[in-house]
């Protein structure tokens with residue numbers, strides 16, 4: 369089965385592909401697709417949107433896609449790893465400060481999946497904090513108060 373370009377809505381995905389290639393990852397600078405060649409016994413780890421939120425934007429959640437061809441079977445097995453669906457996910461407190469304010473508001477996985485279904489690749493933008501909200505959320509002593 370082929371898949372259009374997307375980011376994963378999880379913390380991370382662990383993927384195994386059979387010996388037919390098909391997985392491609394978009395370069396961080398958007399200059400092209402890199403084919404991830406199958407390697408016997410290898411697993412591919414893809415960081416998802418929730419990891420991007422937890423890391424306050426420092427870990428990238430790559431766009432990727434899968435293509436198929438008419439001559440070879442391709443099998444991929446994906447383990448989707450996420451938090452309990454009602455736990456709020458937000459940038460880790462250890463990673464935020466006055467100089468590095470939180471980029472995203474807290475969101476549960478189930479709420480985020482609803483947002484993703486509606487906004488696709490704009491989903492993260494819809495939960496991104498605006499500057500004035502960031503100012504209100506960051507306290508004088510560098511701790512962050514959200515919710």
Ligand SMILES: O=C(O)CCC(=O)C(=O)O
Nearest residue numbers: 371376385391434444446
């Ligand atoms: O089949 C693949 O290699 C990719 C699958 C995938 O991206 C996904 O399940 O999210």
Ligand SMILES: [Fe+2]
Nearest residue numbers: 374375376432
């Ligand atoms: Fe994926």
